[in-house]
Amino acid sequence: xxxxxxxxxxxxxxxxxxxxxxxxxxxxxxxxxxxxxxxxxxxxxxxxxxxxxxxxxxxxxxxxxxxxxxxxxxxxxxxxxxxxxxxxxxxxxxxxxxxxxxxxxxxxxxxxxxxxxxxxxxxxxxxxxxxxxxxxxxxxxxxxxxxxxxxxxxxxxxxxxxxxxxxxxxxxxxxxxxxxxxxxxxxxxxxxxxxxxxxxxxxxxxxxxxxxxxxxxxxxxxxxxxxxxxxxxxxxxxxxxxxxxxxxxxxxxxxxxxxxxxxxxxxxxxxxxxxxxxxxxxxxxxxxxxxxxxxxxxxxxxxxxxxxxxxxxxxxxxxxxxxxxxxxxxxxxxxxxxxxxxxxxxxxxxxxxxxxxxxxxxxxxxxxxxxxxxxxxxxxxxxxxxxxxxxxxxxxxxxxxxxxxxxxxxxxxxxxxxxxxxxxxxxxxxxxxxxxxxxxxxxxxxxxxxxxxxxxxxxxxxxxxxxxxxxxxxxxxxxxxxxxxxxxxxxxxxxxxxxxxxxxxxxxxxxxxxxxxxxxxxxxxxxxxxxxxxxxxxxxxxxxxxxxxxxxxxxxxxx
Amino acid sequence: xxxxxxxxxxxxxxxxxxxxxxxxxxxxxxxxxxxxxxxxxxxxxxxxxxxxxxxxxxxxxxxxxxxxxxxxxxxxxxxxxxxxxxxxxxxxxxxxxxxxxxxxxxxxxxxxxxxxxxxxxxxxxxxxxxxxxxxxxxxxxxxxxxxxxxxxxxxxxxxxxxxxxxxxxxxxxxxxxxxxxxxxxxxxxxxxxxxxxxxxxxxxxx
Numbered sequence: 001x002x003x004x005x006x007x008x009x010x011x012x013x014x015x016x017x018x019x020x021x022x023x024x025x026x027x028x029x030x031x032x033x034x035x036x037x038x039x040x041x042x043x044x045x046x047x048x049x050x051x052x053x054x055x056x057x058x059x060x061x062x063x064x065x066x067x068x069x070x071x072x073x074x075x076x077x078x079x080x081x082x083x084x085x086x087x088x089x090x091x092x093x094x095x096x097x098x099x100x101x102x103x104x105x106x107x108x109x110x111x112x113x114x115x116x117x118x119x120x121x122x123x124x125x126x127x128x129x130x131x132x133x134x135x136x137x138x139x140x141x142x143x144x145x146x147x148x149x150x151x152x153x154x155x156x157x158x159x160x161x162x163x164x165x166x167x168x169x170x171x172x173x174x175x176x177x178x179x180x181x182x183x184x185x186x187x188x189x190x191x192x193x194x195x196x197x198x199x200x201x202x203x204x205x206x207x208x209x210x211x212x213x214x215x216x217x218x219x220x221x222x223x224x225x226x227x228x229x230x231x232x233x234x235x236x237x238x239x240x241x242x243x244x245x246x247x248x249x250x251x252x253x254x255x256x257x258x259x260x261x262x263x264x265x266x267x268x269x270x271x272x273x274x275x276x277x278x279x280x281x282x283x284x285x286x287x288x289x290x291x292x293x294x295x296x297x298x299x300x301x302x303x304x305x306x307x308x309x310x311x312x313x314x315x316x317x318x319x320x321x322x323x324x325x326x327x328x329x330x331x332x333x334x335x336x337x338x339x340x341x342x343x344x345x346x347x348x349x350x351x352x353x354x355x356x357x358x359x360x361x362x363x364x365x366x367x368x369x370x371x372x373x374x375x376x377x378x379x380x381x382x383x384x385x386x387x388x389x390x391x392x393x394x395x396x397x398x399x400x401x402x403x404x405x406x407x408x409x410x411x412x413x414x415x416x417x418x419x420x421x422x423x424x425x426x427x428x429x430x431x432x433x434x435x436x437x438x439x440x441x442x443x444x445x446x447x448x449x450x451x452x453x454x455x456x457x458x459x460x461x462x463x464x465x466x467x468x469x470x471x472x473x474x475x476x477x478x479x480x481x482x483x484x485x486x487x488x489x490x491x492x493x494x495x496x497x498x499x500x501x502x503x504x505x506x507x508x509x510x511x512x513x514x515x516x517x518x519x520x521x522x523x524x525x526x527x528x529x530x531x532x533x534x535x536x537x538x539x540x541x542x543x544x545x546x547x548x549x550x551x552x553x554x555x556x557x558x559x
Numbered sequence: 560x561x562x563x564x565x566x567x568x569x570x571x572x573x574x575x576x577x578x579x580x581x582x583x584x585x586x587x588x589x590x591x592x593x594x595x596x597x598x599x600x601x602x603x604x605x606x607x608x609x610x611x612x613x614x615x616x617x618x619x620x621x622x623x624x625x626x627x628x629x630x631x632x633x634x635x636x637x638x639x640x641x642x643x644x645x646x647x648x649x650x651x652x653x654x655x656x657x658x659x660x661x662x663x664x665x666x667x668x669x670x671x672x673x674x675x676x677x678x679x680x681x682x683x684x685x686x687x688x689x690x691x692x693x694x695x696x697x698x699x700x701x702x703x704x705x706x707x708x709x710x711x712x713x714x715x716x717x718x719x720x721x722x723x724x725x726x727x728x729x730x731x732x733x734x735x736x737x738x739x740x741x742x743x744x745x746x747x748x749x750x751x752x753x754x755x756x757x758x759x760x761x762x763x764x765x
Contacts (some may be wrong), residue, residue: 352579
């Protein structure tokens with residue numbers, strides 16, 4: 001393959017096997033453990049130490065640009081004399097034949113440009129242009145992959161032979177460089193990937209942590225230290241980590257860790273921690289690693305900052321409470337006639353009873369037994385009036401959601417009591433059909449009263465709008481739901497709903513009433529969904545009328 | 560004339576209010592019949608008994624206005640004092656147009672209630688006396704012959720015997736006899752008295 005002409009004295013010296021092996025082992029050892037950032041400098045240094053004794057004038061290590069594959073980048077070079085350094089940049093079109101050889105993974109050596117084959121006319125011309133007298137070109141390839149470039153040795157001042165032994169040794173040098181460059185690429189990629197991860201962690205506000213159970217060490221990503229107020233070099237233990245958690249959530253976090261170590265469940269929790277910049281909410285998940293015996297060794301996890309979401313949720317809840325309150329106030333307005341009547345009944349009885357008693361006592365022989373009876377009734381009626389006020393106050397209370405075990409039948413009865421006189425006035429006859437022995441649901445009394453009030457008021461409005469005489473009937477049913485909860489159904493005998501109405505009736509601001517706000521049923525849906533239940537409407541299978549249902553899970557199922 | 564003692568009926572579906580109203584009325588000396596059910600009241604009501612009705616306006620079984628209509632349908636003129644929890648103008652206007660004696664809002668003061676009941680009972684007594692008088696005149700009228708009724712119609716239009724005789728195609732002497740029988744049967748002291756009695760009985764002048 002190579003044409004041996006004559007061997008120079010200098011080459012003889014360097015080619016001596018021993019010397020070169022010393023050089024190679026020296027060179028290899030320098031690249032071991034060399035930081036990626038110093039590899040480039042070391043390659044240039046090595047090129048010089050190889051080329052100088054061999055009388056090589058120019059050595060260029062070039063690689064295809066990753067960004068544009070047709071561009072050749074000389075990344076490392078050695079020039080015996082700076083005046084010899086080629087001024088033109090390297091272009092693939094200047095060396096079409098040589099590039100073909102490199103791409104095919106073929107090494108080649110020429111003692112003079114004349115040795116280039118006929119098809120290498122352009123290459124030959126380029127050699128002449130740059131004054132290249134002889135050349136050796138070794139493709140560079142990382143472990144079986146397509147070549148990424150080549151290492152070229154050239155003489156400019158004299159022609160040169162490239163004996164097989166020399167080519168083999170320079171091939172080894174090229175291999176050392178290739179490995180070093182591969183490592184550099186790998187290190188850069190790793191560094192890049194770490195930087196990207198770190199960027200992602202910062203951008204998404206993620207904390208990465210590892211809890212070493214045996215050594216009681218709690219490693220956390222560097223950003224976490226500042227965030228949680230750990231000292232820069234402070235050793236963080238599990239206890240120290242717990243102390244960063246909000247006091248109200250601390251026990252929950254500890255229990256979640258213990259449960260996950262014991263293998264009871266996955267570590268997954270949302271909690272608050274105390275940060276110098278104010279409290280933050282995180283959603284934290286972890287995976288437990290175990291040894292062969294199944295003992296928990298460490299927990300690896302990530303915590304995602306969800307403060308923004310929590311804030312939005314809190315605001316939403318506040319708005320919902322405000323809306324629910326507004327809607328209750330509106331409803332109380334609608335009910336005020338009814339409530340006035342409810343108060344009037346006991347007040348009427350009290351006044352008339354008291355005045356009857358006065359008359360008895362003003363007489364010559366007062367019937368004290370009768371007066372005693374009257375006073376007893378006055379007390380009873382006064383209590384009744386107090387009860388009306390209490391119900392009104394409960395309804396108007398602007399409070400947080402307060403879940404407790406409730407009997408839905410009792411709520412139905414309460415609401416129909418509040419509305420009794422309204423219903424009487426509108427000539428609506430009500431039937432209640434409540435199944436016996438229903439389980440309690442977990443609910444907020446006031447909110448569920450509000451939902452029922454809304455449904456009953458709507459049913460009355462529907463019938464006032466268009467129910468045949470004698471058809472003002474309202475049927476309220478309470479029973480078990482197929483899904484296992486408790487269901488309340490309010491059926492009217494009004495005109496029923498259009499398909500559009502059925503589809504949109506729970507949307508905010510959808511109303512069919514001339515002065516309706518369109519909020520009542522939207523609030524109802526919000527309330528029922530907050531109870532983990534559902535609310536729906538349908539036209540009665542036997543017309544006329546529509547039925548609104550809602551169902552709520554029983555208390556035990558929710559806990 | 561019926562001299563029975565008046566009864567005050569009280570109808571209210573609220574047992575406590577009904578009891579208290581009834582107590583107050585009794586304490587004022589009235590004889591009270593209290594009903595929590597308007598239907599039961601309509602069944603037990605004796606139209607011949609004088610008195611009045613204290614009626615709640617809004618009840619689930621029947622509204623006060625419906626009870627008033629039922630009384631009208633039976634031609635029962637028992638005066639109604641309405642009690643209502645709310646001063647609802649259209650309803651009160653409707654009730655008053657149908658002849659409600661009074662319209663009071665709850666809680667009602669004893670002065671107002673007792674005064675209204677007193678007025679209603681007096682009104683009922685006057686109405687009953689009036690109806691009794693009309694009935695008595697009607698009974699006298701029934702004893703007249705056809706010819707005597709003809710003569711009566713002409714007499715009360717202010718005609719002389721001669722004119723009446725000419726119109727009926729008979730002798731003036733005959734008319735004079737008929738006229739005397741009419742005055743006698745109608746127990747009229749004078750022609751003026753006869754005119755008043757005929758008017759009360761709804762006899763139209765010829």
